[in-house]
Amino acid sequence: MQTVKMVITGPFSSGKTEFIKSISEIDVVSTERDIKEDTAEAQEKEQTTVAMDFGRITVDDDLVLYLFGTPGQRRFDFMWEILAEGMLGFIVMVDSAKPETFREAKSILETFRAYAPTPYVVAANKQDHPDAWDPEDLRIALRIEPEVKLLPCVAKERDSVRDVLLELLYTILEEMD
Amino acid sequence: MPLQGNLRDFSTTQLLNLMNLSGRTGTLTIFEGIPTGEKDAMQNEKMAPGEVKAKVVFKAGKLVHALLNGQASDLVAVLNKAGKLTDQQAAIIRERAKGTTDKALAVRLIGANYVTKADIVNSIQQYTLDVVYNLMSWREGPFRFEDNVLPDNDIIMVPIDLENVIVEGARRTKNDEELLNNIPNLDMALKFPENPKEKFKGIHLSVEEWRVVSFVNPKNTMRQIAKANNMSEMEIRRIVYGLQQAGLVDIVPPLGADGKRVTPAEAQSRSTGSRKRRTQPGPTKDVVTKLIDRIKSL
Numbered sequence: 001m002q003t004v005k006m007v008i009t010g011p012f013s014s015g016k017t018e019f020i021k022s023i024s025e026i027d028v029v030s031t032e033r034d035i036k037e038d039t040a041e042a043q044e045k046e047q048t049t050v051a052m053d054f055g056r057i058t059v060d061d062d063l064v065l066y067l068f069g070t071p072g073q074r075r076f077d078f079m080w081e082i083l084a085e086g087m088l089g090f091i092v093m094v095d096s097a098k099p100e101t102f103r104e105a106k107s108i109l110e111t112f113r114a115y116a117p118t119p120y121v122v123a124a125n126k127q128d129h130p131d132a133w134d135p136e137d138l139r140i141a142l143r144i145e146p147e148v149k150l151l152p153c154v155a156k157e158r159d160s161v162r163d164v165l166l167e168l169l170y171t172i173l174e175e176m177d
Numbered sequence: 178m179p180l181q182g183n184l185r186d187f188s189t190t191q192l193l194n195l196m197n198l199s200g201r202t203g204t205l206t207i208f209e210g211i212p213t214g215e216k217d218a219m220q221n222e223k224m225a226p227g228e229v230k231a232k233v234v235f236k237a238g239k240l241v242h243a244l245l246n247g248q249a250s251d252l253v254a255v256l257n258k259a260g261k262l263t264d265q266q267a268a269i270i271r272e273r274a275k276g277t278t279d280k281a282l283a284v285r286l287i288g289a290n291y292v293t294k295a296d297i298v299n300s301i302q303q304y305t306l307d308v309v310y311n312l313m314s315w316r317e318g319p320f321r322f323e324d325n326v327l328p329d330n331d332i333i334m335v336p337i338d339l340e341n342v343i344v345e346g347a348r349r350t351k352n353d354e355e356l357l358n359n360i361p362n363l364d365m366a367l368k369f370p371e372n373p374k375e376k377f378k379g380i381h382l383s384v385e386e387w388r389v390v391s392f393v394n395p396k397n398t399m400r401q402i403a404k405a406n407n408m409s410e411m412e413i414r415r416i417v418y419g420l421q422q423a424g425l426v427d428i429v430p431p432l433g434a435d436g437k438r439v440t441p442a443e444a445q446s447r448s449t450g451s452r453k454r455r456t457q458p459g460p461t462k463d464v465v466t467k468l469i470d471r472i473k474s475l
Contacts, residue, residue: 059471099182100219140195169469176462
């Protein structure tokens with residue numbers, strides 16, 4: 001049995017867990033913990049990933065794709081390099097409606113680029129939000145090179161997640177040529 | 178949808194870069210921040226927009242007008258500030274020209290030989306730049322950019338290329354944290370964007386900036402360029418930040434001697450001789466094609 005790994009990364013509350021949940025054939029194995037009520041994070045969401053999220057897509061009897069979601073908070077970043085080991089490619093999720101997270105998203109992108117010269121795409125998530133920045137503005141804001149794919153995304157919609165995964169796979173294929 | 182955020186997260190220099198590269202037309206408004214008592218996703222105090230503090234207008238990616246709230250920005254005030262009209266002349270003209278638009282007044286002042294057309298253009302340009310350089314020192318404040326919203330037709334708008342403004346703004350950046358955040362890794366390399374000749378036309382660079390530009394090559398990391406030019410880490414960051422924001426260079430992973438892309442970690446290990454990464458054989462094209470077919474079927 002061959003297993004292939006892709007990593008979904010991005011800042012806190014950018015939609016990584018939602019992304020994996022939308023496409024995984026199994027219930028996502030999540031290491032989410034309740035956030036303490038009086039913390040700032042609690043205003044954003046009730047639970048956060050502390051080690052990783054894990055989803056699976058079976059291709060056939062011999063091939064399985066694993067999706068690993070990284071914890072978004074910096075205090076769990078010791079997990080990032082472990083999760084990045086041997087990845088086929090990675091997706092950086094960005095919450096398009098929260099410019100305060102763009103700098104962090106860029107920093108995470110650079111960190112993962114430094115781990116390995118693996119293909120990646122950037123997903124401009126929450127494009128259904130009224131305050132969402134346009135993907136092309138995000139490209140400039142995050143200083144993403146023109147040759148890197150920056151894709152509109154709504155992580156709670158399966159079709160949108162599928163399109164992002166496909167674009168990453170096409171990128172991987174192009175880099176193999 | 179309007180573009181909005183806080184200067185704390187997205188600086189004036191970065192906004193100018195965005196306007197420049199996306200060729201925007203519209204008005205950027207910066208507000209007084211009113212604490213909401215809530216925290217944002219990065220645990221900073223959330224700010225709601227309060228009173229308007231400044232407005233900056235762009236046309237097709239060029240800066241055309243800027244004003245600070247509470248500061249007179251009419252033509253008489255601008256010419257007075259530039260020393261083209263004395264206080265006494267300004268007071269008289271203001272009294273006589275009540276209700277006259279700036280454009281009509283400009284024609285009358287030129288006709289009466291008070292000022293030349295060049296005086297008006299240069300004074301407005303300088304006034305606009307002064308406002309924008311002032312804004313570049315602001316570290317906080319909600320902003321909102323609305324596409325295609327322009328001020329009254331009466332205002333004289335003088336187009337200013339943003340590249341020089343951005344480079345000058347970066348020279349004035351005293352905030353080391355902003356530089357570190359924007360250029361965290363000096364083991365990345367630099368390359369020129371498409372049509373570099375076109376981009377460098379009319380750009381006024383300092384000697385230090387030209388020294389960095391002369392080393393721009395995807396094989397040279399910023400750390401190597403700094404070393405070759407005897408610059409500190411913050412000096413090279415400040416220069417690269419200005420060049421990058423003005424769209425004159427791009428930051429890219431470095432190329433090895435063989436012309437292949439290497440990771441910044443590898444670039445660092447090549448220069449320090451430390452830290453070897455484990456490489457693994459990757460999946461074949463056949464595997465990737467199978468994955469594509471499977472994902473398509475979902």
